[in-house]
Amino acid sequence: xxxxxxxxxxxxxxxxxxxxxxxxxxxxxxxxxxxxxxxxxxxxxxxxxxxxxxxxxxxxxxxxxxxxxxxxxxxxxxxxxxxxxxxxxxxxxxxxxxxxxxxxxxxxxxxxxxxxxxxxxxxxxxxxxxxxxxxxxxxxxxxxxxxxxxxxxxxxxxxxxxxxxxxxxxxxxxxxxxxxxxxxxxxxxxxxxxxxxxxxxxxxxxxxxxxxxxxxxxxxxxx
Amino acid sequence: xxxxxxxxxxxxxxxxxxxxxxxxxxxxxxxxxxxxxxxxxxxxxxxxxxxxxxxxxxxxxxxxxxxxxxxxxxxxxxxxxxxxxxxxxxxxxxxxxxxxxxxxxxxxxxxxxxxxxxxxxxxxxxxxxxxxxxxxxxxxxxxxxxxxxxxxxxxxxxxxxxxxxxxxxxxxxxxxxxxxxxxxxxxxxxxxxxxxxxxxxxxxxxxxxxxxxxxxxxxxxxxxxxxxxxxxxxxxxxxxxxxxxxxxxxxxxxxxxxxxxxxxxxxxxxxxxxxxxxxxxxxxxxxxxxxxxxxxxxxxxxxxxxxxxxxxxxxxxxxxxxxxxxxxxxxxxxxxxxxxxxxxxxxxxxxxxxxxxxxxxxxxxxxxxxxxxxxx
Ligand SMILES: Nc1ncnc2c1ncn2[C@@H]1O[C@H](COP(=O)(O)OP(=O)(O)O)[C@@H](O)[C@H]1O
Ligand SMILES: [Mg+2]
Numbered sequence: 001x002x003x004x005x006x007x008x009x010x011x012x013x014x015x016x017x018x019x020x021x022x023x024x025x026x027x028x029x030x031x032x033x034x035x036x037x038x039x040x041x042x043x044x045x046x047x048x049x050x051x052x053x054x055x056x057x058x059x060x061x062x063x064x065x066x067x068x069x070x071x072x073x074x075x076x077x078x079x080x081x082x083x084x085x086x087x088x089x090x091x092x093x094x095x096x097x098x099x100x101x102x103x104x105x106x107x108x109x110x111x112x113x114x115x116x117x118x119x120x121x122x123x124x125x126x127x128x129x130x131x132x133x134x135x136x137x138x139x140x141x142x143x144x145x146x147x148x149x150x151x152x153x154x155x156x157x158x159x160x161x162x163x164x165x166x167x168x169x170x171x172x173x174x175x176x177x178x179x180x181x182x183x184x185x186x187x188x189x190x191x192x193x194x195x196x197x198x199x200x201x202x203x204x205x206x207x208x209x210x211x212x213x214x215x216x217x218x219x220x221x222x223x
Numbered sequence: 224x225x226x227x228x229x230x231x232x233x234x235x236x237x238x239x240x241x242x243x244x245x246x247x248x249x250x251x252x253x254x255x256x257x258x259x260x261x262x263x264x265x266x267x268x269x270x271x272x273x274x275x276x277x278x279x280x281x282x283x284x285x286x287x288x289x290x291x292x293x294x295x296x297x298x299x300x301x302x303x304x305x306x307x308x309x310x311x312x313x314x315x316x317x318x319x320x321x322x323x324x325x326x327x328x329x330x331x332x333x334x335x336x337x338x339x340x341x342x343x344x345x346x347x348x349x350x351x352x353x354x355x356x357x358x359x360x361x362x363x364x365x366x367x368x369x370x371x372x373x374x375x376x377x378x379x380x381x382x383x384x385x386x387x388x389x390x391x392x393x394x395x396x397x398x399x400x401x402x403x404x405x406x407x408x409x410x411x412x413x414x415x416x417x418x419x420x421x422x423x424x425x426x427x428x429x430x431x432x433x434x435x436x437x438x439x440x441x442x443x444x445x446x447x448x449x450x451x452x453x454x455x456x457x458x459x460x461x462x463x464x465x466x467x468x469x470x471x472x473x474x475x476x477x478x479x480x481x482x483x484x485x486x487x488x489x490x491x492x493x494x495x496x497x498x499x500x501x502x503x504x505x506x507x508x509x510x511x512x513x514x515x516x517x518x519x520x521x522x523x524x525x526x527x528x529x530x531x532x533x534x535x536x537x538x539x540x541x542x543x544x545x546x547x548x549x550x551x552x553x554x555x556x557x558x559x560x561x562x563x564x565x566x567x568x569x570x571x572x573x574x575x576x577x578x579x580x581x582x583x584x585x586x587x588x589x590x591x592x593x594x595x596x597x598x599x
Contacts, residue, residue, distance in 0.1 A: 047590055050590075051587065051590045056508055056586060056587055056589075056590060057587055057590075077512070080507065080510055080511070080512055080513075080586070081510065081512075082510075083508065083509065083510040084509065084510020084511070085510070087510075089508065089509065091505075091508070091589055091590060092590065095505050095589060096505075097502045097505060097506065098499075098502055099230065099231045099234040099235065099499070099502070100230060100231075100234075104230060108227065108506070108509075108511075109509050109510065111226060111227075112509070112510050112511050112512075112515075113510075140234070156509075168590070
């Protein structure tokens with residue numbers, strides 16, 4: 001079963017009385033342990049596609065099936081639950097809860113569901129170790145460097161053992177060397193868990209970390 | 224979510240502690256004012272409030288004021304005939320200059336019929352008067368020459384009254400009070416003013432028959448007996464001169480304090496909620512339900528307010544211990560609970576604006592926004 005199946009998805013934004021077509025009949029299938037690089041210039045619709053795949057935005061038209069479940073018709077409450085249980089997000093810029101430590105930023109998503117607390121703590125510690133943050137778990141986000149925050153966000157995305165990991169421009173705020181390290185970390189973590197992932201980037205040098213890459217421009221996917 | 228709310232408060236101890244402290248001070252202010260008002264009003268009205276007659280009957284021209292009222296014994300007999308009156312007795316009341324504790328001072332003398340309506344109900348020490356020239360005094364004035372065994376001389380006469388008991392909260396018009404027999408009052412009044420032809424009671428006090436409502440009986444007496452106006456005890460206390468004015472000015476200050484508490488809590492939570500909306504949006508995008516986010520903020524409001532009420536109550540207890548005998552302040556648990564509940568209720572009401580913002584929060588705001596979840 002594919003991790004994600006998008007068929008003829010359209011998304012238009014209305015701003016004032018003009019309509020912006022952010023995504024135009026996009027179709028995409030992602031294998032259950034496939035890593036896809038989504039490449040395109042700024043404003044081409046990458047974030048929009050990711051948000052729709054992750055149940056954060058609803059498409060104007062078309063169908064989105066994640067892990068066999070059609071999500072385009074779910075209501076807000078069901079979508080919230082879907083995001084909590086099935087998806088791991090890393091947003092475009094690092095997004096951590098500022099009043100929670102690195103470790104708590106991981107734990108908070110586990111605590112949203114009814115997961116075993118002890119298991120969650122072990123899982124958080126394992127992830128922090130793997131991401132080389134073993135000794136930073138007690139630090140607040142403002143005590144961490146940009147690369148460290150990015151890694152915490154990646155750990156959090158993997159925390160709930162999601163079927164689909166969605167990562168938006170993880171390297172844009174980092175220099176090339178750090179960016180490559182982060183990409184390597186992401187692909188290692190995702191591969192070792194046989195999870196499907198979409199990694200958005202506008203840097204074509206990063207695409208070799210993925211199994212496959214797809215280009216997008218002006219809301220249209222190129223095969 | 225409880226853990227989220229508590230974690231945030233732990234990270235921002237100073238901020239939340241500060242607000243709790245501010246709420247605590249305001250709660251203390253409110254509690255202190257109410258206690259002060261109670262004590263102050265008690266100084267004005269205690270004797271009337273804490274005597275046993277359930278209905279007070281004035282001359283209809285006295286405008287519910289003891290010092291301007293005269294009731295005849297014919298009228299008292301007529302009152303006794305009214306249905307629902309179990310017992311009626313005269314009350315002689317007047318202010319006299321006395322010498323107590325070696326000093327001349329003003330005291331209110333209350334003469335009532337022994338074992339009849341009008342005896343003090345808050346005896347704390349000693350006994351009630353059993354004979355002429357014995358008195359129960361207000362306990363707060365014990366040190367000023369009104370303690371049990373003290374002899375109080377009425378200035379310019381040979382009348383001396385011996386204090387045999389002390390009762391709490393029986394001052395009147397902020398003066399020491401002596402509850403004596405009606406005859407003692409009459410003797411005293413005559414001795415002070417020997418030329419007056421006759422002395423009439425100031426008012427009549429009534430015991431109701433069991434089960435008869437004092438308010439109804441007062442209405443009936445006013446209607447059936449010529450030339451009198453009867454009031455139930457609570458109404459009589461409220462209509463004493465000065466009570467309304469004092470109550471109203473306190474009520475105004477109290478109202479202001481409640482408004483300030485509401486605004487302080489409301490604004491504070493609006494500010495911190497707006498500040499952390501990006502973080503809450505992030506949590507929502509990650510799958511946190513709206514209801515648990517709203518609950519989390521409500522829990523913080525509750526924690527801050529309950530903390531504030533506890534601080535305010537402790538301050539009141541402290542003030543009570545520091546206050547002297549001449550102006551005692553007591554921390555009334557009932558008052559603390561009522562005031563505390565009102566403050567918590569108002570605070571929740573004031574944070575509805577913040578809660579609504581959280582409830583309406585759009586999870587999609589998190590995508591594409593170049594920020595750190597409210598970090599910068
Ligand atoms: N909330 C929105 N309202 C209106 N237009 C939007 C909104 N979000 C994105 N867009 C527009 O949709 C297009 C695609 O945006 P986006 O998916 O963020 O692109 P990318 O992530 O590739 O930079 C852009 O033209 C952008 O201006
Ligand atoms: Mg984008």
